Amino acid sequence: MRVIIEKLLLYIVLTGFYFADAEGASLIIALFAFILFFSLDLSEHRFTVLAATGIFTLSLLLGTGWIYYVPLLSFSVAGRYRKWAIATFIFHLAEPKISLIMLSGIVIYMVYLREGMSSLELENKKVRDQLTSDNLLLRRQHNELLKNHEKDIYMAGLNERNRIARDMHDALGHSLSSSILLIESLQYVRDEEKLKESLSLLQGRLKSGMDDIRMSIHHLYETSIDLKSRIEDYMEEMEPFDAELYYDVDMEIGHEVKIDILSIVKEALTNVKKHSKASEVNVFIKEQNDFLTLSIKDNGSRKPEQSKGMGLLSMREIVAKYSGIFNTFHDGGFTVHITLYKEGIR
Structure with a gap:
């Protein structure tokens, strides 16, 4: 045309x-x-x-x-x-005719330029299509790696559970069996001092067994959670919002704290979807010298009608559990800003 x-x-x-x-x-x-x-x-x-x-x-x-x-x-x-x-x-x-000769030259030159531009556009289109194809391939490979990583984590968790179960069986089984034998022998003890000594020994064995159970349960809950990857998954679910995660944390975070942080981020992102009328949302998690900061900011024009909705209230309760600081404000968008002191989350 x-x-x-x-x-x-x-x-x-x-x-x-x-x-x-x-x-x-x-x-x-x-x-x-x-x-x-x-x-x-x-x-x-x-x-x-x-x-x-x-x-x-x-x-x-x-x-x-x-x-x-x-x-x-x-x-x-x-x-x-x-x-x-x-x-x-x-x-x-x-x-x-000079004018016609010049016009022929200009016309030929313009056609050369047009065809050259068309060739460049075609080449650019091929490169763009190839990049798109490569990007899709990389995404598939990335997803496969994530699946394999999650599978490895799951298998490692199963192996750890099996190991803990064996440890619990060995430790608790020994404590219980020796305690039962000790209880059976008490019926033949007539000396009050020996009886007290045996009861004290029984108490120690039962307490030791209980400590073993507590330790095993503690290790059971220390399964690996990749906090950054989980939040990135949440961000991918935010389409069509323009969602970005800025993560700068090197410290070790406990299992329960990770779960609570994920709950806060999930609740905040849900609020953005439902109420903010925003087009973009950013999540910032940064480690400072003495504390950890978590901010969820959108560019919505709508200011929340109530500052004590159920979602915000549940976030406040989680932060209060760690003696942290919870703030919300509206300035070019709604922001949830949380400070968790390292002393409280270790």
């Missing part, structure tokens, strides 16, 4: 110049030139331009008025044969 418009504009300019400059300008030549050159767009075959060039040559021999349409011939030849368009300058020898 672009080529047809350019050709039509060139035809109008040449026809206007023809009728203004030539004596006895013929409307038939103008109409025939229109039919000849615009019929080329009906076929993509390259030899149609050669046929049109032959017809143009015969027509030029019959009437010099055709000299005014040489730039249009140059335009058509340049579009199909590129460098061979220079050969069309030979037609100007029939009746040299």
Whole structure:
């Protein structure tokens, strides 16, 4: 379509110049030139331009008025044969006109530029398509790695649970069996001092067994949670929002604290979806010298009607559990800002 418009504009300019400059300008030549050159767009075959060039040559021999349409011939030849368009300058020898010669040169140059730009655009499109394909492939591979990572974590958790179960069985089984034997032997003890000593020993064994159980349960809950990856998953679920995570934490965070942080982030992002009328949301988690800061900020124009909704209240309760600081404010968007002191979350 672009080529047809350019050709039509060139035809109008040449026809206007023809009728203004030539004596006895013929409307038939103008109409025939229109039919000849615009019929080329009906076929993509390259030899149609050669046929049109032959017809143009015969027509030029019959009437010099055709000299005014040489730039249009140059335009058509340049579009199909590129460098061979220079050969069309030979037609100007029939009746040299500086303005027409210059116009032919400009037309050929413009066509070269257009075709060069088209080639670059086509190449850019190929590169863009290839990059898109590579990006999709990388995403699939990344997802596979994440799945494998989660699978490894799950299997490691199962192995750890099995180990803890064995440890509990060994430790508790030994404590209970020895305690049972001790209880059975108490019925034969007559000495009060020996009885107290045996009961004290029994108490120690039972306490030791209970300590083993507590330790095993403690290790059971220390399974690995990748806090950053979990929050990134939440951010991906925020489409069509423009969601970004800024994470800068090196300290070890306990299992329960991770769960609570995830709960806060999840609740805050849910509030953004439901109430904020925002287009973007950012989550900042940064470790400072003595504390950890967590901020969830959106660019919504709507200020929350109630500062003590159930979602915000539950966040406050979680933060209070660690003696942290909970703040909310509206300035170019709604922000939840939380400070958790390291002493409280270790």
